Amino acid sequence: MHPDLEPIAFLVGTWRGEGRGVYPTIASFEYGEEIRFAAVPGKPFLSYQQRTWALDDQRPLHAETGYWRPKPDGRLEVVLAHPTGVSEIEEGSVSGGVIDLTATSIGLTATAKEVTGLTRRLELVGDDVLRYEVQLAAAGQPLQGHLTAELRRVDEA
Amino acid sequence: MHPDLEPIAFLVGTWRGEGRGVYPTIASFEYGEEIRFAAVPGKPFLSYQQRTWALDDQRPLHAETGYWRPKPDGRLEVVLAHPTGVSEIEEGSVSGGVIDLTATSIGLTATAKEVTGLTRRLELVGDDVLRYEVQLAAAGQPLQGHLTAELRRVDEA
16 A cells, blocks of 8 residues: 555445435435445555445435545545536545545536535544535535435455 | 436446557556446446556556436536546537547646646447547646547446
8 A cells, every 4th residue: 555545544445334414405315325445556545436325225326436645744635526417626634533625626517406515524433433424515505514424344445 | 227328328338458648748658448337227327437557567557437427419428536636527429439528627636737628539439449539738738639549348237
């Protein structure tokens, strides 16, 4: 593993759990989720793949994919693609097991729904539990709580 | 497969081949490449994963990941993340086996190298050969030829 990855090495592996989504413009919903962070030999980033599903019938819901790039002094850069027609640069910090990110660039396709802001906080609890919360500004609404989830490490690679 | 995917259904599968990169600011290089397009049950997009490697020692070079979203009237939207700190929205058209895309939004992390423009053309040749070319504006240079590659379908799923 590239030495620059040390601050986020704790993310490597497969995580599975459940989350809950709320927003003023939609009905609240619960979801199952799997996240996989993987190193590429010699490269200073982790690849990231996420997918969620409905708890009732397991139909696919959202997905995200991208790359996490740790930088000196605890800085962290994340590049994400969403199948909803949204691309994102998120930037922030990692300290201990806590990661704070804010979207610094959001790209939208012509048919995407409007997204104007996003923050993300992840926290490692113990060695094998990952909690996150996402705040979202979209559909004309101000930045506010959107997603909370708790995942457990199910595979170390 | 979602019916909206019909115009790009020919992409589904795994493709492998070789390409060549040129640019005024770097030495020319050749690379091996694998691309995988996959459908998600019921969803109107294809997931996309790409990786390249050096032909001499197989060390990883570039990678890309994202989603391809066909829209009515032959329009196509693509959302991409690059581990170099670049996010992209590409938009364009698909007609027969020819896809033309232009970056309409480019996001950069604080430490990413400057990229200001990109176009991409893919062409299906016969049933199982995919050729592409990428033009790039980066490092202060105008938009110009950067990558050409030819891949062969190695797996249909």
